[in-house]
Amino acid sequence: MGKYTAQRIHTHMQNAKHVLLVPHKNPDGDALGALIAFTHYLDKQDIRYSTYCSTDISSVFSAILPKDLEWSTKDIWKDDSVDTVVVFDTGDLSHAQITSFVKNKPYTIINIDHHATNTDYGMYNLVFNSLSSTSEILYHYFIANTAEINADMATSLLTGIISDTGNFTNSATSKEAIFIGSKLIELGANFTAIQQMLFKRLPIDALKLWGIIFSRLQKHKKLQLVHTFFSHKDMNDLSVTMDDLDGITNFLNAIHEGHAGMILKEQADGKVKGSFRTTRDDVNVAKLAQHFGGGGHIKAAGFTVDGPIEAAQKFVLKELELLCPKGLIMKEEMA
Incomplete structure (x- = not known):
């Protein structure tokens, strides 16, 4: 060092x-x-x-x-x-x-x-x-x-x-x-x-919301991106805090299908935070996050875009399609 x-x-x-x-x-x-x-x-x-x-x-x-x-x-x-x-x-x-x-x-x-x-x-x-x-x-x-x-x-x-x-x-x-x-x-x-x-601190209602979030998992075939989301309303309905959802993003690394995972999280102020995760050596999610004004690490990165959540999801996926026309395996191309 x-x-x-x-x-x-x-x-x-x-x-x-x-x-x-x-x-x-x-x-x-x-x-x-x-x-x-x-x-x-x-x-x-x-x-x-x-x-x-x-x-x-x-x-x-x-x-x-x-x-x-x-x-x-x-x-x-x-x-x-x-x-x-x-x-x-x-x-x-x-x-x-x-x-x-x-x-x-x-x-x-x-x-x-x-x-x-x-x-x-x-x-x-x-x-x-x-x-x-x-x-x-x-x-x-x-x-x-x-x-x-x-x-x-x-x-x-x-x-x-x-x-x-x-x-x-x-x-x-x-x-x-x-x-x-x-x-x-x-x-x-x-x-x-x-x-x-x-x-070791999760309440039952938090686990219920985790289940809802996992039930929304989809795979974008062209990008080979597994993605999901939750809204601020989802949290309010179950009286769950953002702290209760800390760590859920890392579970995307447990999914064998796809080249990367993404979760979109709607905040109280209407902004939407996005998190990328990958376990592959040929995908650089920091570059993906930088496209949206964010950053991070090659295998774990984040960004923030405007809401609401439905519009944010459409926007992010569309931008990724334009950014990665051949799919996410493009670490060298994006350098």
């Missing part, structure tokens, strides 16, 4: 006046796991910091959130003492919804991420798309700077790795990720609590 960059970031932290930590909007386990681990690291060095997120934090992750952690409002961007902004698990600043806040400001931006579509927007870019997660990158960061990893940090980092590898089952899983996972358990990570937090 980039030991030199990691050490430069560490040195910068020693001289920072006020550090602002930011995850991407609607942060997942990796974004939060990495950020929380970093708060513990800063606490040990008595470095002043604040945290900011443009959206609400899911209650799912309460097990790793320090009880005394307070999330700042937008007013934090008016605080002239902030000189450093660390952005976690975010391919570009718009995904954290902070572009307007940092524009023409003298912040030192530190970019810690693992997405293949990262735009290297920081003064320091600790970006490695070959690693499973941003949390795995931070593990190496702490080791490079001989920073002690306590049990709380280990639990946060393992949460991130497990979240992004789908509990060590998806294509992001590597022998290095598994090795680091075992080291984190040695360091005191609470594996049982993480499993309970991420995978």
